[in-house]
Amino acid sequence: MATNFGLAGQSAPPAHLAVRGVHKSFGGVHALRGVDFEVARGEVMALVGDNGAGKSTLMKVLAGAYAADKGEFLLDGRHVSISNPNDAAALGIQIVYQDLALCENLDVAANLSLGTELVKPWRFLPRILRPLDDLQMEVKARAAIDKLEVRTLQSVRAKVGGLSGGQRQAIAIARAVGAESSVVMLDEPTAALGVAQTRQVLEVVKRLRETNHAIIYISHNMRDIFEVSDRISVLRHGVNVATWRTGDTNPDEIVVAMTRGLNDARADAA
Amino acid sequence: MLAPMQPEMKLSLVNRFRALRETRFGAFVPVLLALAAIWLYFGLVLPLYDVATGVESEFRTVFLSPRNIYNLFMQSAVIAALAVGITVVLLLGDIDLSAAATAGVCAALLGVLVLSGIPGWLACLIVMAVGIVMGTVQGLLVAYVGIPSFVVTLAGLLGYQGLMQKILPTGNLNVDDPFVRGFARVLIPDLWGLALGVVCVGAFAYIVLRKQSQRRKLGLEQDSPLALWGSVVAFGAIVLAVILTLNAYRSLPLLLVLLVAITALLGWITTSTPFGRSLFAVGGNAESARRVGFKVQRIRAAAFGIVGLMAAIAGIFGASRYGSVSYTAFAGGSLLLEAIGAAVIGGTSLFGGRGSVWNAILGALVIGSLGNGLDLTGASAADKLMVSGAILLLAVAIDALSRADAGWR
Ligand SMILES: Nc1ncnc2c1ncn2[C@@H]1O[C@H](COP(=O)(O)OP(=O)(O)O)[C@@H](O)[C@H]1O
Ligand SMILES: [Mg+2]
Numbered sequence: 001m002a003t004n005f006g007l008a009g010q011s012a013p014p015a016h017l018a019v020r021g022v023h024k025s026f027g028g029v030h031a032l033r034g035v036d037f038e039v040a041r042g043e044v045m046a047l048v049g050d051n052g053a054g055k056s057t058l059m060k061v062l063a064g065a066y067a068a069d070k071g072e073f074l075l076d077g078r079h080v081s082i083s084n085p086n087d088a089a090a091l092g093i094q095i096v097y098q099d100l101a102l103c104e105n106l107d108v109a110a111n112l113s114l115g116t117e118l119v120k121p122w123r124f125l126p127r128i129l130r131p132l133d134d135l136q137m138e139v140k141a142r143a144a145i146d147k148l149e150v151r152t153l154q155s156v157r158a159k160v161g162g163l164s165g166g167q168r169q170a171i172a173i174a175r176a177v178g179a180e181s182s183v184v185m186l187d188e189p190t191a192a193l194g195v196a197q198t199r200q201v202l203e204v205v206k207r208l209r210e211t212n213h214a215i216i217y218i219s220h221n222m223r224d225i226f227e228v229s230d231r232i233s234v235l236r237h238g239v240n241v242a243t244w245r246t247g248d249t250n251p252d253e254i255v256v257a258m259t260r261g262l263n264d265a266r267a268d269a270a
Numbered sequence: 271m272l273a274p275m276q277p278e279m280k281l282s283l284v285n286r287f288r289a290l291r292e293t294r295f296g297a298f299v300p301v302l303l304a305l306a307a308i309w310l311y312f313g314l315v316l317p318l319y320d321v322a323t324g325v326e327s328e329f330r331t332v333f334l335s336p337r338n339i340y341n342l343f344m345q346s347a348v349i350a351a352l353a354v355g356i357t358v359v360l361l362l363g364d365i366d367l368s369a370a371a372t373a374g375v376c377a378a379l380l381g382v383l384v385l386s387g388i389p390g391w392l393a394c395l396i397v398m399a400v401g402i403v404m405g406t407v408q409g410l411l412v413a414y415v416g417i418p419s420f421v422v423t424l425a426g427l428l429g430y431q432g433l434m435q436k437i438l439p440t441g442n443l444n445v446d447d448p449f450v451r452g453f454a455r456v457l458i459p460d461l462w463g464l465a466l467g468v469v470c471v472g473a474f475a476y477i478v479l480r481k482q483s484q485r486r487k488l489g490l491e492q493d494s495p496l497a498l499w500g501s502v503v504a505f506g507a508i509v510l511a512v513i514l515t516l517n518a519y520r521s522l523p524l525l526l527v528l529l530v531a532i533t534a535l536l537g538w539i540t541t542s543t544p545f546g547r548s549l550f551a552v553g554g555n556a557e558s559a560r561r562v563g564f565k566v567q568r569i570r571a572a573a574f575g576i577v578g579l580m581a582a583i584a585g586i587f588g589a590s591r592y593g594s595v596s597y598t599a600f601a602g603g604s605l606l607l608e609a610i611g612a613a614v615i616g617g618t619s620l621f622g623g624r625g626s627v628w629n630a631i632l633g634a635l636v637i638g639s640l641g642n643g644l645d646l647t648g649a650s651a652a653d654k655l656m657v658s659g660a661i662l663l664l665a666v667a668i669d670a671l672s673r674a675d676a677g678w679r
Contacts, residue, residue, distance in 0.1 A: 065561050086563040101561055105554035105623035106547075114551055115562025117544045128545045131538075135481070138490050155491055 013040035015074070016214045017062070017093065017183050022071030024057055031057040032068075033238040039183065039214040044205060046225045046246070047218045049235035050258050055218045058235070059185050062216075063095035064088035089116075094176035095185040102168060104161035108153065109134065109141035111160055112175050144178035145170070148204050166197035173204055177213075184208055185216040190224060202228050222251040236261050295501050297624075300668060301616050301632040304661075308636060309334065312643035332646055336519035343516070344454065346638030347529050348373075348588045352609035353616070353630035354533050355580025358540065358573050360613055361549045363556070363622025364412060364419035366405075366574065368426030369581045369609060374434040374600030376401045377585035380450065381443040381595040390449025398582045404430065405578020406571055413570035431601045441597040445589045453590035456524040463522035467513040471506040478502055525587055529631075532583065536576070537627045549573060553622030584609075611658065612637045615665040636661070 018038035024031050031054045039045040047055050060066045064085045073080050075091055082088050088095075102111050118137050119130035141156040153167055160168060169189055176184050186205065190198040198221075205228050208215050219225050225232060226246060234241035234257045241257045313334035320326040332338055352369050359366050376397045383393035408426050412419045435441070445451065458466065478498060485492050516522050540546035548569050551559040560566050589595050599605070616633025618625025640661065644654045 063561070084563070085561050089563065095561075097561070101555065101558040103551050103554035103558055103623070106550055110547065110550075114547075114558070115564060117547055119544060128548075129539065129543050132542050132544065132547065134542075135484055135488055135490065139488055142490070157491065 013043060015039065016041045016076060018074045019062065020072040020074070022058065022061060023069045024054075024061055024066060025069055031238050032061070035071075035235065035238065036240055037233060039216050041182065041214045042209055042212045043231065044209055044215045044217050044229045046229035046232040047216055047235065048220070048225065048232060048254060048258055049241075053235045053258075054238040055235055056187055057238075059095055059187055059216065059218065062088065062093060062183075062185060064093075065095070085115075092180055092182035093185070094181040094183065095187070096169075096172045096176050096189060097187055102160045102172060105159065107159050108145070108156040108163075108171055109138045111171060112141040112144055112156075112178055113137045114175070140178065141174075144174040147177070148174050148207075165192045166194075166200070169193065169197070169201060170204075173201070177208065181213065183214045183216070185218075187218045188220065189217075190219065190221065198224065222254065225254075226251060234258055295497070295504075297617050297626065297629060298632065301629055301636060304615065305632060305636050305639065308639045308643065312639070312646065316647065333643055336515050338642065338646070339515050340519040340523075342635070342638055342642045343512075343526060344523065344591060345642060346634045347525055348584050348591065349605065349608045349612050349637055350631045350634035351529060351532070351580055351584035351587055352605065353612035353634050354536060354627045355577040355584070356609055357613045357616075357618050357625055357627050357630045358536070358549065358576045358580075359419065360618045360620060361540065361553045361622060361625055362570060362573055363553045364570070364573070365423065365610070365620070366408070366419065366426075366577045367423040367606060367610075368404075368408060368430055369423075369577055369584075370603075370606035371427050371430035371434065371601040372401055372404045372578055372581035373585040373588065373605070374595075374597065374602075375404065375430050375437065375585075376582040377589045377595040377600055378434050378437040378443065380586060380589055381445045382437060384445060384447035384450060385443070390447040390452075393447070394450070394586055397586060398579055401578040401580075401582025401585070402575050403578065405581065406575040408578075409571035409574025412574065413567035419574075427606070434597060434601045438595065438597060442594060443596075444594045446593070450586065450590050451593060453525045453528065453587060454523060455590075457521035458524065458527060460517045460521050463513050463517060464510075466522070466527070467509045471502075471509055474505050475502045525590065529587070532580075533627050533631055536580075540627060545569070545572070550623055553619075553624070555623075607662075608637050608658075609634070611662045611665070614669060615661065617665075617669075619669050620666065621669070633665075 015038035018036075020036050022032050022035045022037070035054070035058055037047070037058060047058070049055050057066065061068045061071070062082065064082045064087050067083045073082050080087075080091055082091065082093070103114065106114070118133040118140070119127060120133050122130045138156050145153055145156065148170055153163075153170070160171065163171070169192075173184075173186070173189065176186075189201050189205075193201065202224060205215060205217060209230075217225070217229060229246045231243055231245055232249065232254060233243040234254060236258065241262050244254070313331045316333075317326065317329055317331045321329050352373060356366055356369055379400060380393050380397045383396060384390055388396075404426075408419075408422050411417050411422045478501065482492060482498060513522055516526075540549060548559060548564045548566075551562075551564060552566055552569055556566060585595075585600065588599060592599060612633035613625070613630045614620060614633065615636050616625070616629030616631070618629055618633075637658070640657060641654060644657060649657075
């Protein structure tokens with residue numbers, strides 16, 4: 001019953017970040033074949049699809065970790081270019097990677113400021129050689145961790161290598177939110193977590209929506225998706241299948257679209 | 271709550287050991303223990319054994335005499351300078367096998383330049399620039415062409431060995447330039463040396479205590495006062511003991527002051543600047559470093575440039591100390607393996623992401639002490655090689671064990 005499909009359904013909120021016709025190949029593998037995608041502020045957009053559908057690749061393109069081969073990027077209707085991570089960060093786009101991308105040999109505070117280290121204003125030195133302001137970075141880390149209510153983390157000076165999976169996930173999310181960000185992308189944030197820890201992450205996602213972030217949420221877990229998302233976009237073999245408002249669809253329909261695509265699903269229904 | 275209280279600590283011996291090495295000063299403990307063990311063995315156990323077995327009629331410790339300690343430090347200085355440089359690329363998870371050959375080329379060039387009448391200070395500057403270029407070229411190949419550093423620097427090792435032979439066809443050249451010889455010959459007067467030590471200890475204490483009070487003001491977690499004062503007292507004791515011992519024989523040599531100053535500068539750069547942070551980030555997780563926007567390729571190239579500079583400095587120190595430049599003392603000898611061994615024994619990981627230049631100095635002292643002690647006991651070159659090999663293996667095994675994800679693979 002895919003009645004309300006089409007990328008921006010009639011009642012869709014105005015897009016904050018939108019991409020059109022994104023292509024990305026890895027050698028012979030054509031991972032994204034003209035994908036359209038969008039997300040609005042104060043909205044959780046779920047991105048679903050089978051393994052290898054191209055979800056992670058799309059996220060990495062949005063985060064500037066991979067440069068798209070082709071495609072348009074619009075932020076609040078304005079054309080922008082995202083060709084490296086700094087571009088994305090400057091536009092307020094932050095990603096929490098599936099593999100978290102934390103440096104286990106560094107402590108929590110260092111990880112939270114990685115790439116955006118605070119330095120003392122010693123202007124006679126190039127930025128890369130100015131003294132780090134580690135105390136301010138610790139203050140910042142503390143604030144970010146507290147905002148997400150990660151009460152279990154004893155010290156922001158603990159090495160990430162010694163933390164639990166849930167704590168690492170929280171740190172990765174805190175890193176994305178701690179930066180000046182309007183778009184936060186989460187790639188399977190609960191895949192490795194237990195029930196209680198999953199609940200916490202979902203609460204965090206809802207809190208991000210309240211703070212008017214645009215959230216892209218990749219997951220395989222239909223329960224989580226239907227609990228937290230406003231819209232659901234399905235990707236299959238690197239192409240869009242369709243986008244639904246979460247209230248207008250149900251898990252069975254999404255699973256069918258993920259595994260067989262829309263045409264097959266309609267053929268079945270017919 | 272997002273996660274269980276505290277990471278579960280399985281307090282097996284290995285885990286405890288890992289936890290210790292993660293702390294700020296804990297990383298020094300293994301190498302300091304190794305050094306203490308070696309000094310005890312050569313300085314106390316062997317002489318006592320000799321007295322007990324009647325080889326010597328009275329207790330006499332040659333090894334721990336101020337004269338021998340002085341020589342030990344000077345012998346270790348060249349290894350240390352090189353090990354400090356190599357540490358920088360080890361942090362990235364790379365290696366530089368050409369460092370000793372680079373030092374050899376730079377020393378040979380220095381000798382030729384001063385012989386041709388160029389003033390010593392200018393020759394030193396030229397040679398340092400040459401070292402930077404020699405290192406950076408290899409770094410560019412590693413970073414931008416993507417050849418593994420092991421291969422690039424192995425090629426560099428061979429090439430630079432050849433280059434050194436070209437510069438020194440006879441394989442040997444005396445260096446009499448007073449400026450160059452000055453590094454090893456100039457001694458800081460006893461009182462000045464002591465004053466310098468006191469100032470260093472005072473500065474260390476001031477920095478540590480000021481940080482603690484800033485932490486209090488900002489409401490951040492604080493270090494335990496015991497650890498704080500412990501580090502100040504330990505640092506003070508070591509610095510003053512070293513200076514007093516050196517004063518007891520001659521005085522504090524300029525060479526050692528320069529070595530410590532350079533190491534302090536590099537130590538500061540590697541731990542307290544965005545550049546240093548990026549070295550650790552790349553060594554810990556290069557993909558992560560790239561994603562947050564670090565310019566990984568430039569960082570790699572720069573790190574190899576730093577090794578080149580340190581190799582040139584090691585070459586200058588060597589020429590200054592020996593008064594000559596020879597093929598075997600640098601490019602063709604055991605210097606490279608001693609320097610890499612020093613860095614690793616100091617506790618810097620071959621897998622990248624963990625280590626410090628200060629540990630390299632301590633590691634160099636371990637290597638230097640072993641060589642010196644074995645020499646004193648009249649051990650053969652064969653014995654020395656075998657003992658050094660065993661110690662190196664032990665250090666690498668400790669390194670592998672203390673990797674957080676080490677398992678049964
Ligand atoms: N770095 C890469 N190099 C080569 N192929 C890749 C790379 N990243 C992803 N792919 C390929 O692109 C396709 C999409 O992968 P991905 O985006 O990870 O899928 P998903 O996250 O939806 O499971 C897969 O076929 C995958 O093998
Ligand atoms: Mg994926």
